Amino acid sequence: MTKRLAGLRLGVFLLFLAGLLSPFAATGAGAQELTCDDFNSQRAAQAVLDADPSSAESLDPDGDGEACNEDGPVDGPADEPADEPADGPSDNPADEPADDPVDEPADGPGDEPSADGDAYLADIQAELDTLQGQTDRVLEISVLGEAATQDDATELNDIASGWADYPDIAAGIEEAEGYEEIHEAYLDLADTVGEAGELWDVYWAIPAENDDEELVAIEDFTVAYTDALDQIAEVQALVDDAGGATTPVDGPLDGPEDEPSADGDAYVEDVQAELDALSSSFDRYVEIQAEDIEDLSQSEAQDLAEELNEIAATWVDYPDVAFELVAPEGYEDVEDAYLDLADTVGETGELWEAYWAIPAEDDDEEQVAFDAFSDAFADAQDQLAEVQDLLDEAGGPTGPSTDDPAEEPTDDPADEPADEPAGDDADYLATVSETAADWQASIDRFSEILALGADITEDDAVELAEIIESWASAPDVAAELDAPAGLEDIQTAYEDFADELTTAADAIAEYQEQLEIDPESAETEAAFTDFILAVASAQSLYTELEELLADAGA
The missing domain is CATH 1.20.120 (Four Helix Bundle (Hemerythrin (Met), subunit A))
Known part of the structure; x- marks a missing residue:
């Protein structure tokens, strides 16, 4: 049978697979906080952060908008010693280009990977890359929630169902001498992937109207899926410890390091x-x-x-x-x-x-x-x-253009009328004006969506979350600008506007938190009042900023 999209319960994935719920959707017990340890790649963590900015505390602690971009678990388990390979070659062959025959005599030390070893590592790496791409894609589809299409559901089914046959694929890769630990870990991973595929098939075969049975089945699948993610990271760490399967880290031998391959x-x-x-x-x-x-x-x-x-x-x-x-x-x-x-x-x-x-x-x-x-x-x-x-x-x-820049028009500010802001002043005023207008437009859009009440869709909820995220980062955006001499009052007003947006973002976050605890409490009402007051104050500050910009000729 073909499972209908509603029965697919991608919303259940948000709960069990990604541990997320839309900040404006009805919430249920069991939501869990994700950390970088839960992801096998930065891209997968980024997909979740983009879908649910409220996960920033655990996925983006430095607030730069990039998930898990510090050295840590997404690049391999933190507790794996990088300089102690288990059964594979030692002496850190990553420091020596594997395909540079000049540096590696054929009768060199026995601790260098053999040709068969290099081929074996390349095969395992190719499989890990494929699996990681598939698991990332499953997560990307899962965070779409109600925005997922039937094509997304079909793609998800094709990927997960295909995993059932993965142990047979892994069995076709011949083990190389000296890499027994990698091979054993890889075969364990293949078995887990196969189990995940079989559990998916069980889930997919359940009639769409049988919600309780679906929930149990998808939870079983999710356990196997997350185990597979952990094992991918473990095998990747072993491959990396063995020197990896990549070409020399110093770049192409016959060209500058900074030239693209x-x-x-x-x-x-x-x-x-x-x-x-x-x-x-x-x-x-x-x-x-x-x-x-x-x-x-x-x-x-x-x-x-x-x-x-x-x-x-x-x-x-x-x-x-x-x-x-x-x-x-x-x-x-x-x-x-x-x-x-x-x-x-x-x-x-x-x-x-x-x-x-x-x-x-x-x-x-x-x-x-x-x-x-x-x-x-x-x-x-x-x-x-x-x-x-x-x-x-x-x-x-x-490649880089060889055109002489001297032949291009320069838009020399000296050619502008004397009463127009020139040079850096004009660029600064344009940037402030455009950014502030975008923020004000986001306030208007936020109000429009809230006015929908019970008719708010999943897409609306995602858009609200994106708006709140932009408000939270507004002070950082404002601080990136240096005001030219004489325009310091505009910069101050610009930063005040940005700060008030962050106050609104903090207030709505507090409101969401209190809403989950007790929707009828005084704390919930107070948090929402704080939000409304912050938004009103931000709009007032925008009006003042507009007047200053107009006086400056923007």
Whole structure:
């Protein structure tokens, strides 16, 4: 049978697999706090942090927006001694390029990996990479909650069900002499993965209406899944201790260390091609929206509407497209930013389809849906620019430009009229004005969503969480700017506005906490009152900042 998406209970995954619930969803007992120890990769931890900013205390203690980016468990178990391999080769072969024959005579020391050992480690590493990618993807789908599509459910089933056969795959890898401990740990991992796959099949076969049995089955699967994550980390640590299966850490032998490898060039070219295609689709959407419908025939208007829907449909599927591109070592920041962009593009497409499905006569609901789509579209445009900047910093798909910058227009501020803010002043004022306006818009959006009351959707809850997260980080954003001489009063007002947003974020966090304890308590009411007062104060401070910016010519 095909399990319906509601029966799939991705919300149960939020509870059992990720330990999360939306901050505005009904909460239940059993939610647990995740730490970096629970993840096998930074990317998986980041997926959870992005989906639930309230996990920042345990996943992002330094508050920089990046989950588990300090040295710790996501890079391998902290208690594994890096310099004491168990049964494999010793003397830290990671310090010697494994494929540089000049430094490794054929009759060298017996503690260097043999050719068979290198091939074996490469095979195990390839399997670990595949498993880690799959487990990360399961977690990424799980944190979508109610936003998950039937395609997501099908993909999840394909991945998990496929694990049932994994012990047979592992049995096909021949053990190399001297690597007995790695092989034993790997086969144990394969058995656990197989068990997880079998438990998934048991869960999937349960009728959708049998909620109690589903809950038990998914909990059993989750136990096996988390055991597999731990074992992946253990095997990875053993492989790393044995010298790893990678090429020399010093970079290509025949080129500068800072030049991208051939694989890096290919990856950058692939991402650039995707960015170009996305940019074209964004531009075409904007062109169509700019058309004056009164000047069009009914047939022309219908054709443009169909084209818009076709563009949006490609956006819905875009995360799957992006997931197929694998970044080589050294391009992790590009990959992370690109996958974030892909997720936003997918969300944008889904929001468009939600908007398009609303009956034409329901103007209020249409406006709310279109506003949500427009916000996501704007985010996607910003993220596309960010990924493009990262690609350019990496040298672009064809390497650094050789064009003489002297031939490019310089937009010399000296050419501007004397009464316009010049140079750094203009840039500073523009940045403050744009950022503050975005914060104010987020207050307005927050109020709109809260006004929906019981009609708040899972997507709305995610958006609220993102807004609160942006408020919490506002002081850090404001502190990044240095005010030019004479504009110190604007910087002070800007920082005051940012601080009040953080006060609002803290108040709403306290309200959520008290709401779980006792929704009717005086503490809960007081926390919500504090939040309302903080928001009102922030709006007042924004008005004052606007006046200062206007006086300065912004």
